[in-house]
Structure formats: C-alpha cells, structure tokens
Amino acid sequence: MTPRRSRSRRLVLLSLAGLLLLGAPLTSIGLAVREQYVEAGRSSAEGRSISDLQAHVLSLETQMRTEADWGAIARAVQPSIFTVATDHGLGSGWVVRAGAGGSDVVTNFHVVAEAFNAGDAAVHLRQGDLTIEGSITQVQPGDDLAIVHIAERFPALQVAIVRPQLGDTVMAVGSPLGLGGSVSLGVVSGFRSLEGADYIQFSAAISPGNSGGPLLDSHGSVIAVSAAKFLGTGVEALSLAIPVQTVCTMVGCKWSTAGRARSRP
Numbered sequence: 001m002t003p004r005r006s007r008s009r010r011l012v013l014l015s016l017a018g019l020l021l022l023g024a025p026l027t028s029i030g031l032a033v034r035e036q037y038v039e040a041g042r043s044s045a046e047g048r049s050i051s052d053l054q055a056h057v058l059s060l061e062t063q064m065r066t067e068a069d070w071g072a073i074a075r076a077v078q079p080s081i082f083t084v085a086t087d088h089g090l091g092s093g094w095v096v097r098a099g100a101g102g103s104d105v106v107t108n109f110h111v112v113a114e115a116f117n118a119g120d121a122a123v124h125l126r127q128g129d130l131t132i133e134g135s136i137t138q139v140q141p142g143d144d145l146a147i148v149h150i151a152e153r154f155p156a157l158q159v160a161i162v163r164p165q166l167g168d169t170v171m172a173v174g175s176p177l178g179l180g181g182s183v184s185l186g187v188v189s190g191f192r193s194l195e196g197a198d199y200i201q202f203s204a205a206i207s208p209g210n211s212g213g214p215l216l217d218s219h220g221s222v223i224a225v226s227a228a229k230f231l232g233t234g235v236e237a238l239s240l241a242i243p244v245q246t247v248c249t250m251v252g253c254k255w256s257t258a259g260r261a262r263s264r265p
Helices: 002-022 024-066 070-080 109-117 244-248
Strands: 081-086 089-099 102-107 122-127 130-140 145-150 158-160 169-174 182-194 197-202 214-216 222-229 239-243 254-256
Touching (some): 070 089, 070 169, 081 102, 081 109, 089 109, 089 169, 089 222, 109 145, 122 145, 158 244, 239 244
Parallel strands (some): 158 222
Antiparallel strands (some): 182 197, 214 222
C-alpha cells in the first residue's frame, strides 16, 4: 500500500512539473515583459527616492544653518547678566543700556522693593567673583520693574523689536537660588493678561532668584523679563515674563534687527 501511495505522489508531482515545463515558454515571455516593466518602475522609483533623499538632506542642512546655537548664545550674554543682591534678598538683572556714564541694569521691582521702601538704594551686583556696588535710580512698581545704575560699563543686550510667536524656543538666564549665569530652555506657551498687566507665558524652568533675568530668543535678543511662576500640586513649567517693550517705555533699548520681518501673534 505504501509504495502505491508513493508512486501516486510522484506522478502527481511529475505531472505538475510537466505542466510547469509546458507553460515555460509562454511564462518566460510574460516574465520578460514583466521584468522590463518592473525594471522601469524600479528605476523610476529609485529616481524619486534619490530626489526625495536629496530634498530631505537639503532641508536638514537648511534647518541646521538656521537652528540656534544656544550654547553660543548663553556664553555671549554672560558678561551682561548679574545677580542682584540687597540685604533683603536677591534676584537677577541684565544690562539694557551702557555708555560713558556706566550701565543701567534691569531687574524686577519686587527684587529690590524692601530695600527701596526702607530708603536704601544700595544694590550689590555680582558676576562670578566680581561684586559691583550700584544704586536704584528708577522704579516702576506697577510694571514690577526697576533700574539699577553702576559706574562700570558692560555690554548692553539687544532687545527684540517684535514679540515672539507661540511655540518659539526661548532661553531663561539668571541666578536661581543665587547660582549666577544659569540657563534653561523652553518655549513660548501663551500670552496672558493678569490684573491688567501683560505677560508672556513660557515653559523654561525658573526658580527664586531668576526674577529680573532676561528671556532670550533664538537670536540672543531679549524678549521679556522673567518675573513669576505658578505654584501648586502638579503644576509645572508655567512661568511668566514681562514683555521687553514695557522695559523700553522706561529706558532706551538697543533694538535688534534680527527677526524684524516676523509677524506679531
């Protein structure tokens, strides 16, 4: 019984083989035609793939050229940023104007409020191992801004001529807990009006001591002054900054031409 089944199986296989062989000439012609079409399609697809790849590489190169070098920006602005200290607390500040008569440093009014209200205009500005004595020359409590003047001349930061756009990457620089020159990155996450004042909401991490420090755009220009953040269980990355245009109503600004063509939100 077994040999018969084996022979039957072989016959079936041979018959199938014969059918395949009989069909070989027609199949070969069909395969040849199909191969030509496949080859033509493959060449066309490869051409498209190469073209798409070249376009993608060009896009990446363009993106790399336009992407901000945040490390370089952080290093470039350090000479213009200070820890602002009084006998009552500390914050941050940055040079908004400089000339032969010295430098004007912007900070938040709440950083120097206790000293100022107590009749003490003296402020210590620290930068690394350097400490400079300054004095409060102008305050605008309603906007939470103050100007500290120092006799020494430091480079003034440029300010952005237009407001940032939602989603723009930004960098906060300041002295959280007195750690001068600290930086953090985030994005512009909203524009808010609170108690009659305008704020830029951003997600970069800030802590006590950051108040008064600059919020920078991808050109290294100041777009705002870090001022506050929301606190609460589960609340994260909800920081607020005063638009730099408010600063410029107090004191002249060194305007930046970078990003001049960008539209306002």
